[in-house]
Amino acid sequence: MGLRRLFKDFNNKRNYLKELKKTDKDASYIDSDITTHQINIPFFSDYLVSIIISCDDQPIQTLNCIASISNNLPKIPFEIILINNSDNEYLEYTKIPNISVLNFVTTTDFLVNVNQGINYAKGDYIYLLTNNMIVTSGFLDESLHVFNTRKDVGAVGSLLLNPDGTLQETELFFVKKGIEKNNGIPVYFPQANYSYKTDFCPYNGLLFRKFTDNNKINLFDEHYTAVYFKDKDLCLTLTQVQNKNIYFCPFSKIYNLQKEQKGGQENNLLTENNEIFNEKWHNVLAQTNAKLVQERVIELYKNKSLVVFHDRIPEFDNNSGELRLTEIINAFVEMDYYITLIAPKNRFDNPYNTYFQKLGICVYYDHTLRHDSIHFSKELTLQNPICWFSTGITFEKHYQLTKSIWPQGKFIFDMVDIHHLRYLRALEREPTNQHYKKEYQETLRAETFASENADITVPISLQEAIYMEDNFSPKKMAVISNVHYSKVSLNEVPSFEERQNILFIGSQHHPNIDAVRFLAEEIMPIVWQKNPLIKLNVVGNLNTLVTDINHPNIKFHGYVPDITAYFYHNKLMVAPLRSGAGVKGKIGQAFEYFLPVITSKIGAEGMELIDNSNAILAESAEEFAESILSLYTDKLLWTHLQSNSEKSLEPFSKEKLKTTLVDIINAVH
Numbered sequence: 001m002g003l004r005r006l007f008k009d010f011n012n013k014r015n016y017l018k019e020l021k022k023t024d025k026d027a028s029y030i031d032s033d034i035t036t037h038q039i040n041i042p043f044f045s046d047y048l049v050s051i052i053i054s055c056d057d058q059p060i061q062t063l064n065c066i067a068s069i070s071n072n073l074p075k076i077p078f079e080i081i082l083i084n085n086s087d088n089e090y091l092e093y094t095k096i097p098n099i100s101v102l103n104f105v106t107t108t109d110f111l112v113n114v115n116q117g118i119n120y121a122k123g124d125y126i127y128l129l130t131n132n133m134i135v136t137s138g139f140l141d142e143s144l145h146v147f148n149t150r151k152d153v154g155a156v157g158s159l160l161l162n163p164d165g166t167l168q169e170t171e172l173f174f175v176k177k178g179i180e181k182n183n184g185i186p187v188y189f190p191q192a193n194y195s196y197k198t199d200f201c202p203y204n205g206l207l208f209r210k211f212t213d214n215n216k217i218n219l220f221d222e223h224y225t226a227v228y229f230k231d232k233d234l235c236l237t238l239t240q241v242q243n244k245n246i247y248f249c250p251f252s253k254i255y256n257l258q259k260e261q262k263g264g265q266e267n268n269l270l271t272e273n274n275e276i277f278n279e280k281w282h283n284v285l286a287q288t289n290a291k292l293v294q295e296r297v298i299e300l301y302k303n304k305s306l307v308v309f310h311d312r313i314p315e316f317d318n319n320s321g322e323l324r325l326t327e328i329i330n331a332f333v334e335m336d337y338y339i340t341l342i343a344p345k346n347r348f349d350n351p352y353n354t355y356f357q358k359l360g361i362c363v364y365y366d367h368t369l370r371h372d373s374i375h376f377s378k379e380l381t382l383q384n385p386i387c388w389f390s391t392g393i394t395f396e397k398h399y400q401l402t403k404s405i406w407p408q409g410k411f412i413f414d415m416v417d418i419h420h421l422r423y424l425r426a427l428e429r430e431p432t433n434q435h436y437k438k439e440y441q442e443t444l445r446a447e448t449f450a451s452e453n454a455d456i457t458v459p460i461s462l463q464e465a466i467y468m469e470d471n472f473s474p475k476k477m478a479v480i481s482n483v484h485y486s487k488v489s490l491n492e493v494p495s496f497e498e499r500q501n502i503l504f505i506g507s508q509h510h511p512n513i514d515a516v517r518f519l520a521e522e523i524m525p526i527v528w529q530k531n532p533l534i535k536l537n538v539v540g541n542l543n544t545l546v547t548d549i550n551h552p553n554i555k556f557h558g559y560v561p562d563i564t565a566y567f568y569h570n571k572l573m574v575a576p577l578r579s580g581a582g583v584k585g586k587i588g589q590a591f592e593y594f595l596p597v598i599t600s601k602i603g604a605e606g607m608e609l610i611d612n613s614n615a616i617l618a619e620s621a622e623e624f625a626e627s628i629l630s631l632y633t634d635k636l637l638w639t640h641l642q643s644n645s646e647k648s649l650e651p652f653s654k655e656k657l658k659t660t661l662v663d664i665i666n667a668v669h
Helices: 002-020 059-071 091-095 110-120 139-149 230-241 264-285 293-300 320-334 353-359 373-378 392-405 419-429 434-453 462-471 510-530 564-569 585-592 621-633 635-643 654-668
Strands: 049-055 078-084 099-103 125-130 133-135 153-161 171-175 178-181 196-198 206-209 245-256 305-309 338-342 361-363 386-390 410-414 456-458 502-505 536-539 554-558 572-575 597-599
Touching: 049 059, 049 110, 049 139, 059 078, 059 091, 059 133, 078 110, 091 099, 099 110, 125 133, 125 139, 139 153, 139 206, 139 245, 139 353, 153 230, 171 293, 178 293, 196 293, 206 230, 230 245, 230 264, 245 353, 305 320, 305 392, 320 338, 320 353, 320 386, 320 585, 320 654, 338 373, 353 361, 373 392, 386 392, 392 410, 392 434, 410 434, 410 654, 419 434, 419 510, 456 654, 502 510, 502 564, 502 585, 510 536, 510 572, 510 621, 564 585, 572 585, 572 621, 585 597, 597 621, 621 635
Parallel strands: 049 078, 049 125, 078 099, 153 245, 305 338, 305 386, 338 361, 386 410, 410 456, 502 536, 502 572, 536 554, 572 597
Antiparallel strands: 125 206, 133 245, 153 206, 171 178, 196 245
């Protein structure tokens, strides 16, 4: 049976990889019958981006390039400027709205003509193309996203593809021996599917601001002849003179329909421009110590690296623990760390991958038949990274192999909550439950091992830190709780009178299942005796496990991607937790939307809540029912609790998270 399952898994992976290797050929090939009447470019009164297309004497090719923009319209206002370097006057193109044609028949210098186009441009940003390029959906919006989510961005480059959908080998990095390409890896590899810093990006698909911070225009150095080294020079000016960063963005995809051909004259120009470039920048180039491309990537992040291990790619909209981990990762992004996220058996099409890849995180997923995450980790060439393990089970599973790869790495055991304590509390209620006994033993073993071997153990609350100190004595500890902050302002939320019904939120953890049963079987029947109209809304994927509760006043909504409406329209949240551990994210979420809460001592654990000030605390079914009925009708009490919501979030701010992470970084270095 074991061999049969192994063979089945091997076949499944092989079939998956076959599909993965089928590149997405979404380039529109040359249509010789296309006309200007078939192209619709919307007109805008002002422009955010000016798309500059350099044209030679290939009108059909130029028209196809413009048509690809028309077929994949950006979501932002833009203009198109054609730089005509040929004898063809392109008069018919002026009939297309929002297109300007600058004719430079008498001027043969490519860079001079492009600079004229930049001077003429009305947009805040410049996006460069030649007429042999075909753009795809999101080509401009995705590049702008990098500018909007990163600090000090100088330029962003698109992913260049060949007509067959394979990755075009593009020079992107300065290494000790010269200029290196981006490895020529397949387009579906993890290394080609996240945004990251680079030394420069090619001319085609390059997006940059028209003006510098000092209000000067970003132009190409006209000392160069023709096209060679122009992009490298501009990017170095942005990084070395303007102190900006250059990013590669694989989510902006463009196709090059014409392969570069070099003859004798082109080679001479290449050599000439190379000499100009080296003379201008030799002091900067000499500072590069990296010998390999991946080493140079890490060098651009000042050798600050983080590897995050979890049992899956964090589903930040599904449970509070993974939302907390996502906030931690975001904080490291803001501190300019090179980050890798490793989750076993992850696949390319996991919808959560993209969120992290756009943050600038290299997300591991299966991409070769025999290699696994260990081989992948070795190829990262990281030097003494911070290795962040989410949960004791993950630490125990990955520690030994990770230690062998990075023996000088720093190992962080992020508890999320004390899992064995959660099962111990569950056993107090159900002492014969064999599942709880097994999980208790496994999590106790894993958390004991992790706390003994980690450089720093990270509990989620001061109470759990005290428990760990008393029972396990870890080397060092640093408390990181959930991260919460107000998502709306108090004057934006509906009033007391505009709300009805009550809310419970929970994932498939057994404390949530027990809480829902406690509500349905013991608490709500008492409530309905006095107010039969109150309905209970249950949000979360626990509906797939709890299928035997059927009552007209209880509605299971299942997983809901955006639960804002439930925070707005319910009168209160109830969280009658009788087991569990850690800080309860659902309570913090309620405070984010100024929704009053009724919970238990276990629910309030680690939240620093005061009864009848931040929340109402109850234990028995009778106490919960009485509190629900009271808060449901007492506007004065309801308003008092709501007004303290923001104060309740103070211990869980982003600022506190960053301070703690800095302390952790200082402690391990």
